[in-house]
Amino acid sequence: MSETPPNIILHAADVHKNFGGLRALSDIDLQIEEGKTHAIIGPNGAGKSTLLNVIIGRIPPTSGAVVFDGTVLTGKAPYEINQLGISRVFQTPEIFPDLPVLHNVMAPAFARRDGAFRINMFRSVESEGEIRQEAEDMLNDIGLHGRREDHAGSLSRGDKRRLELAMCLIQRPRLLLLDEPTAGMSRHDTNSTIDLLRKIKSSGMTKVIIEHDMHVVFSLADRISVLAQGRIIASGLPQEIKEDPRVQEAYLGGSVE
Numbered sequence: 173m174s175e176t177p178p179n180i181i182l183h184a185a186d187v188h189k190n191f192g193g194l195r196a197l198s199d200i201d202l203q204i205e206e207g208k209t210h211a212i213i214g215p216n217g218a219g220k221s222t223l224l225n226v227i228i229g230r231i232p233p234t235s236g237a238v239v240f241d242g243t244v245l246t247g248k249a250p251y252e253i254n255q256l257g258i259s260r261v262f263q264t265p266e267i268f269p270d271l272p273v274l275h276n277v278m279a280p281a282f283a284r285r286d287g288a289f290r291i292n293m294f295r296s297v298e299s300e301g302e303i304r305q306e307a308e309d310m311l312n313d314i315g316l317h318g319r320r321e322d323h324a325g326s327l328s329r330g331d332k333r334r335l336e337l338a339m340c341l342i343q344r345p346r347l348l349l350l351d352e353p354t355a356g357m358s359r360h361d362t363n364s365t366i367d368l369l370r371k372i373k374s375s376g377m378t379k380v381i382i383e384h385d386m387h388v389v390f391s392l393a394d395r396i397s398v399l400a401q402g403r404i405i406a407s408g409l410p411q412e413i414k415e416d417p418r419v420q421e422a423y424l425g426g427s428v429e
């Protein structure tokens with residue numbers, strides 16, 4: 173009996189991006205399988221953030237296209253791409269610093285339910301028991317429940333990142349893009365974030381993760397693609413990538429562990 177072919181939920185096809193004379197991305201062909209965690213690794217300046225920005229519509233590619241579940245994303249505005257079910261956790265957390273932590277998580281849950289943010293949303297917050305409960309459960313999962321009444325701006329950098337992750341997860345995206353989700357976190361917080369990301373794996377959410385920390389990469393990734401100087405030099409299972417001499421070479425002769 174033949175195996176069912178994997179469902180490719182995202183395909184970046186023949187993507188190129190030039191910044192003036194600089195070729196930030198060349199010949200990118202990246203296929204992301206539905207339900208998997210796909211890590212993109214590579215040295216500084218390899219083009220990882222540029223690739224993520226092309227996927228979410230923040231940067232138009234010079235040529236090529238990105239297709240999500242049969243829909244061409246290229247040319248769409250970031251909010252349209254978000255409405256298709258793609259969320260991204262940024263390197264610099266995008267939160268509402270003057271609002272309580274709990275309301276930060278409730279806001280995107282309202283947006284998911286209503287399709288857009290409503291100006292006076294928080295007037296009806298207390299009556300929105302279901303959403304409040306969902307947000308509280310999410311804060312419990314992410315370890316921030318004890319801080320729910322504090323202003324988000326007062327959180328540590330690592331906690332702000334976890335809050336932003338909660339804000340993305342509560343939208344229940346089909347594809348979650350994580351740009352160095354554990355940067356700035358202590359080892360303890362990094363490990364709890366790994367645990368949380370593992371936990372949501374069972375929900376079937378597809379994740380693309382950019383990460384420098386190899387402990388995080390090898391704890392989470394089902395597949396890894398390696399970018400170097402704007403090109404994908406290797407793509408495969410974690411063990412294959414670990415043993416690939418081209419990857420070792422791209423990391424300046426260091427070992428990938």
Ligand SMILES: Nc1ncnc2c1ncn2[C@@H]1O[C@H](COP(=O)(O)OP(=O)(O)OP(=O)(O)O)[C@@H](O)[C@H]1O
Nearest residue numbers: 191194195196214215216217218219220221222223
């Ligand atoms: N807006 C921009 N204008 C001009 N050059 C840019 C721009 N954004 C990125 N670059 C350049 O494109 C190349 C790829 O950058 P990018 O930030 O995508 O790499 P990266 O792999 O994410 O690096 P890091 O791991 O350090 O975050 C770099 O040479 C960078 O200087």
